[in-house]
Amino acid sequence: MNDKQAVVRGETESQTLLPRVDVFEDDNGIQLFADLPGVPKERLMVNVEGDSLVLEGEIMPLMSEQLEAVYAEVQLSRFRRAFTLSSELDTSQIDAQLRDGVLDLRIPKHAHAQPRKIVVRSE
DSSP states (O other): OOHHHHHHHHHOOOOOOOOEEEEEETTTEEEEEETTTTGGGGEEEEEEEETTEEEEEOOOOOOOOOOOOOSSSOOOOOEEEEEETTTTBBBGGEEEEEEETEEEEEEEOOOGGGGOOOOOOOO
């Protein structure tokens, strides 16, 4: 096999993106940040399935239909990440924003799961 054939085969192999994710927790809930460069909002799906949070999407290479690729390393990439959620989290109140290639997702805890300060009275 010559080098040209190796390059062509490498360009046609399917690529899967595994976005990097950071999850932080405070008394009020969790905040998730996912690096999704090149993923437009229209190609991003955020779903809750049972006790799982599922992030799915795809990156589409930006290329005009009038152009033909001579050499291309960026391909259509799909991803799916799933996270198991605690029952303390209120998935009906999820807030998600995609800015500059970063998904910022906030899931608050149910009111009964949040810490409460108890006022102590004196007699």
